[in-house]
């Protein structure tokens with residue numbers, strides 16, 4: 001998520017460990033039900049896109065920059081209609097939508113400058129009266145992470161048993177780096193990643209909205225009530241003018 005391409009092992013690993021809660025899926029399906037044209041930014045492997053698709057909007061646009069994620073996304077959304085966009089997020093993907101989604105703590109994975117640019121882009125291109133829903137974990141979740149490496153072994157299908165070591169280390173006051181090393185015993189090969197994650201506070205996200213002319217309509221309460229892993233809140237912004 002620092003612009004580095006995802007590899008096969010990382011994509012296969014994320015697809016297994018990313019497990020949205022039922023409450024998270026319900027929240028997005030209900031949010032989508034009131035809208036006809038929806039764009040999801042950072043759709044990943046479709047873990048939330050499927051909830052949006054179940055609401056059967058007229059147009060569902062899924063933007064995901066990492067090619068390795070696309071086979072998972074396509075498979076997860078089999079039978080649903082959607083438009084897939086990769087590469088750059090252009091105006092054509094967001095223009096005229098009445099709901100734009102930035103789900104599952106994706107904002108902190110975008111560089112500071114990029115966060116402002118993304119908010120301005122969305123605010124200018126969605127239609128007047130449209131909504132922009134942004135999910136964020138409380139920064140304490142990131143800041144309280146243990147810097148000790150965790151080691152797991154898991155079976156990733158045709159990649160066989162993969163050993164995954166990951167740790168999160170603070171770099172400066174506002175940035176953490178997550179390091180993930182994956183090694184497949186079957187392939188006898190490894191992949192190494194470093195993902196930057198920026199601390200985004202409530203003040204930061206409100207300032208991003210203010211600078212782009214978006215208004216907060218509602219702060220949706222945590223949808224993590226059925227488990228500890230999906231705590232967080234969704235900022236429901238509106239383009240008022």
Ligand SMILES: C[S@@+](CC[C@H](N)C(=O)[O-])C[C@H]1O[C@@H](n2cnc3c(N)ncnc32)[C@H](O)[C@@H]1O
Pocket residue numbers: 001018041042043044045046047048063064065066069089103104105106109110114
């Ligand atoms: C934390 S993952 C969440 C994926 C998915 N929405 C989910 O709920 O599982 C963030 C996703 O955003 C994508 N991404 C990274 N940088 C991005 C950017 N600047 N604009 C849009 N998406 C980005 C990543 O490739 C990744 O798939």
